Amino acid sequence: MPSEYIWTVSANGVPCRIPAPSDPRCTSETDWQELPCSDGSSICTIVASPTTAFAIDRTGRLLILVMPTHIAIRERVEIYNNQRWIGIWRGTFFIDRPRYSDESGQIAKDISLNEISSGWSWEDKWVPHLDPRKYDKEGWQYSLSFLAPKWDKQCRLYHLVRRRVLKRHMRYTSHDKWIEMTNEETRLYTELAIGGLDVMSEGECLLFALGSDGNIYRRDGIKTNCPGGTEWQIIPKITFKDSDSDDVTLISASPSLATLIAITWDGKMFHRKEITRKSPIGLTWQSIPTPKNKAVICAAIGTKTMWCITADGCVWFTRLEVDEKLKEHTMKNISSDGYQMVTQGGVSRLSVSKNDKVFCISTSEKIEIRSGIESNEPSGKRFEGIVDRGEPKDQRWISIHCGSVNFSQVPEYFTSSSSLQSKMEVLLFKKADWRLKILQQLQESTNRSWSAMNGIKGGDLESPDDNNDGSNSVKHIRCQMMQGDAFRSVNVTITNKTIEITGEQMTPKSIENSKIKSVLPSFQRLPQKYLLYFFTGSHSEFECFAFTDEKSRSIFQIDIENIIRNFICCSTRNSFGESMWSVSIGGVVRWHCLAEMSQESKFEKRVNPAETRALTVEGIFENIDCGAKGCVWAVNEVSGSLYALSSRYNPLSSHDETYDFKMTNERTFKMYEYQKHAVFRGFISFQGSQKGVSAWMCDGRPCPPNFSSLPSTNWSWMDSSWHLEDEEWKYSNEIDGTYDYNERGQGRARRRLWIRRARYDCNKSPWCHVEAPPMKYIRLAKQASTETIIVVALTKDGHILRRNGVTRENFTGTTWTEILTDSPISCIHYQSEGMKLWCVTSDGMISSRNLQISNDSSFLSNSDWRHLDMDLSPLTQHLSKKSTTDLELTGVSDILYARVGFILFRIDTKNETISDAYPMDNLQQAVVNAQGSICVRGTNITIVRDWRVVPYTDRKATIIAMRNVDRATNMGRGLKNMALF
Known part of the structure; x- marks a missing residue:
């Protein structure tokens, strides 16, 4: 379901949510949905974060609605079970700690107590926490006394006491239902405000409420696993001389920043200063001038603008200044004459989004949106009614909140009734079963034709063009080449058989078309050039061409890839049988054909990865994985968005296909400004470079100061200009050294960071967005015994999800199932043999469980995990909080390979042995392919088909031995990620 909604309340008190996806083609949910209270309560006002909605009914009760999520909201409850040895293990003495207690033993616990907060349910019964590294098979730890600092997992003769941890999980189960928020003081409320989504941590927000007693309160403890918070904190009252301290009637908050505004009964405005993550109730109140000193009856604040309505019905607008360092509004530029009037009436209530888009309730009680709001025209053009997709039609509305939506441009379907219908009709047509079946049959017929043609022995087939001089197919391109x-x-002259390169003061060069392996587009900022790397022979043999514009480069790239594509079509039978997918450091995706037709035997043969022919695929990603039946999934960089490659996509015929999927990505470009210290001149900018560092650097490469160029036309700037992330300089004694803050400004070099956000948009992409939480990476089954393909993903916050219903035809699947675990997960590996899933927890424990294809429930129990009961100290001693982010697990059958940074370990789970640390040069990745070969990527890509562990001559240590190896020299240097089938 979409994660962005606009929330409204109808005149009869029924709340409604309006899906607001930027692209309605990526979701099936577009209709408005009413969510009435089960007890018939009538709502009067509503606010919402991306995951939770809060409302006040007409009696003053505060209600909460938690939206369904892919990740379960759950908490683990622990009780310590204590026993003493008195001939047998029994309960404790009266002078000991209680039989059931907390960890310290000072607080007694009642194991039979089943009371739980409203909205929560028990997930399971009390069970021992099993960890073979700390406890025995029944979960017990043993010691001499309860106060002893050391506990053993094996019982000794001198042990007199023991303990174990009993755990039980509770889960939030009242999704999409309004329930009353816990209110110990039985206080009533009149108004709500929510904000600070960009200031607080993930899953947290600032919820403010105006009590019926005139006080403003903040809800403490709101987080991902506690959506309702824990308690209320009172905010000190406004104490200005000309303002009564008990007269606040309305509050409002910025959805992005931590800014709270209060409006008094006489129309004056105040804002709470210095609200931060550490001090969420702020320090003092400050007065805000009102438009023309008129009384204000409503106000709404965004990120860079504030809107308000005065008592005479006029709507006003003003710009806001943001302190980027403190992440708060300064309010210094606001004056009573600085407001701009946008309309003289017709609006009764306002709401502003994080990107300063404005929604309102009109005086006729209709929902309207402010059109034409741009960075250069933040006040917009006019208020327009949005298309009513609710039931019944033409309802009247009394409250609206849009703080949780993020779109930077108002979607067309909001104001056009025909736009969404036409787009959905086209989408349904493209997904129609009869159309997909025809396309599949055509593809199968084409494949059979190619197979038959490639199987012909004897002379090569001649094309009509071979009989003429080829003048019709000759192309001439003017560019630059690196020397x-x-x-x-x-x-550059492209003919049917060769590529001829000529130029002044250089020897003419001729490259046979059969030697062209792949191309890789790139971008250089200083000086600005669009580059195209042209690989021949192997990855270390290439030419680099430069163009002044992207269009010229694209034309050249298409011509070269057509040559590569035609050669592959004539030299391979099964394009997906032996293949590799890779992502370059710049995020470019390429498909590599690892099998070509042998000219001698006329059968397919394996090709060294460094000499494979490859084709680029539109898109920009962080990592990728491929699986059975040509299934390919990828994760977008930074945002963690998940995409699946269309099943209609074929690298060998992609130039003839058109796709209607939309791919988006946002990135913050970081540019460092360097200065060095000169005698008698202080810190100055410098020319050239020192130790590989220039005066201005972006992505580790030199760049112009405040550059505005972007890698392609798909990119566009979200920020109008560059701005400093922190105005303070960091200092170092070496230009390429470690930079730190220095109050005295000591050091021979200094730098500061400039940032600017950009957005990537591609409207004709073969990658279909799959709705999911932010992902770390994805794993696909290399083999599929049925039509369903196992797809398992790891979220950025350490949760495991399995995608249900993934087939060749339904390549995006249907729903997510969460695989529950006790601890956050650092990495996962799916083993096709036996459908087994392996994982490593954040504290270094390795576990496994079986996955059943038919199980599509909302979650899989955490009790089915089996922990690896063996000594993993050679591995865990290399783990740290920092290294767990660079931990990877792969393997085949009973053998696992764990990568920790540049070190590789081989784990035999059957014989319970582990090798010593095996360091490898620049080791970056380890994966397994469908044939069971382990592939490691560092400076080179090495495919190892036979691994074993052998002892050193002194037999005190072991080392991994590799046999039957294919090594792709220097191919791993420009890659960020790879996946093999």
Whole structure:
């Protein structure tokens, strides 16, 4: 379901949520949905975060609604079971700690107590916590006394006491239902405000409420696993001389920043200063000038703008200044004459989104949106009614909140009744079963034709063009080519058989088309050039061409890839049988064909990865994985968005296909400004570079100051200009050293960071967005015994999800199932043999469980995990909080390979042995392919088909031995991620 909604309340007190996806083609939910209270309560006002909605009914009760999520909201409850040895293990003495207690033993616990907070349910019964590293098979730890600092997992003769941890999970189960928030003081409320989504941590927000007693309160303890918070904190009253301290009638908050505004009964405005994550109730109140000193009856604040309505019905607008360092509004630029009037009436209530888009309730009780709001025209053009997709039609509305939506441009379907219908009709047509079946049959017929043609022995087939001089297919391109460290202008001529390169002061060069392996687009900022790397022979043999514009490069790239594509079509039978997918450091995706037709035997043969032919695929990603039946999934960089490659996509015929999927991504570009210290001159900017560092650096490469160029036309700037993340300089004694804050400004070099946000948009992409939480990476089954393909994903916060219903035809699947665990997960590996899932927890424990294809429930119990009961100290001693982010697990059958940074371990789970640390040069990745070969990527890509552990001559240590190896020299240097089938 969409994660962005606009929330409204109808005149009869029924709340309604309006889906607001930026692209309605990515979701099936577009209709408005009413969510009435089960007890018939009538709502009067509503606010919401991306995951939770809060409302006040007409009696003053505060209600909460938690939206369904892919990740379960759950808490683990622990009780310590204590026993003493008195000939047998029994309960404790009266001078000991209680039989059931907390960890300290000072607080007694009642194991039979089943009371639980409203909205929560017990997930399971009390069971021992089993960890073979700390406890025995029944979960017990043993010691001499309860106060002893050391506990053993094995019982000794001198042990007199023992304990174990009993755990039980409770789960929030009242999703999409209004329940009353816990209110110990039985206080009533009149108004709500929510904000600070960009200031607080993930899953947290600032919820403010105006009590019937005139006080403003903040809800403490709101987080992901506690959506309702824990308690209320009172905010000190407004104490200005000309303002009564008990007269606040309305509050409002910025959805992005931590800014709270209060409006008094006489129309004056105040804002709470210095609200931060550490001090969420702020320090003092400050007065805000009102438009023309008129009384204000409503106000709404965004990120860079504030809107308000005065008592005479006029709507006003003003810009806001943001302190980027403190992440708060300064309010210094606001004056009573600085407001701009946008309309003289017709609006009764306002709400502003994080990107300063404005929604309102009109005086006729209709929902309207402010059109034309841009960065250069933040006040917009006019208020327009949005298309009513609710039931019944033409309802009247009394409250609205849009603080949780993020779109930067108002979607067309909001104001056009025909836009959404036409887009959905096209989408349904493209997904129609009869159409997909015809396309599949055509593809199968094409494949059979190619197979038959490739199977012909004897002379090569001649094309009509082979009988003429080829003048019709000759193409001429003018560009630059790298020679040494400089670029020279050249003329490139593309013929049917060769590529001819000529230029002044250079020897003409001819490249046979059969030697062209792949191309890789890139971008250089200083000087600005669009580059295309042209690989021949192997990855270490290439030419680099440069263009002044992206269009010229794209034309050249298409021509070269058509040559590669035609050669692959004539030299392979099964394009997905032996293949590799890779993601370059720049995020470019390429498909590599690892099998080509042998000219001698006329059968397919394996090709070394460094010499494979490859084709680029539109998109920009962080990591990728491929699986059975040509299934390919990828994760977007930074945002963690998940995409699945269309089943209609074929690298060998992609240039003839058109797709209607939309791919988006946002990135914050970081640019460092360096200065060095000169005698008698202080810190100055410098020319050239020192130790690989220039005066301005972006992505580790030199760049112009405040550059505005972007890698492609798909990118556009979200921020109008560059701004400093922190105005303070950091200092170092070496230009390439470690930089830290220094109050005295000591050091021979200094730098500061500039940032600017950009957005990537592709409207004709073969990648379909799959709705999911932010992902770390994805794993696909290399083999599938049925039509269903196992797809398992790891979220950025350490949760495991399995995608249900993934087939070749339904390549995006249907729903997510959470695989529950006791601890956050650092990495996962799916083993096709036996459908077994392996994982490593954040504290270094390795566990496994079986996955059943038919199980599509909302979650899989955490009791089915089996922990690996063996000594993993050679591995865990290399783990730290920092290294767990660079931990990877792979393997085949009973053998696992764990990568910790540049170190590889081989774990035999059957014989319960582990090798010593095996360091490898620049080791970055370890994966397994469908044939069971382990592939490691560092400076080289090495495919190892036979691994074993052998002892050193002194037999005190072991080392991994590799046999039957294919090594792709220097191929791993430019890659960020790879996946093999």
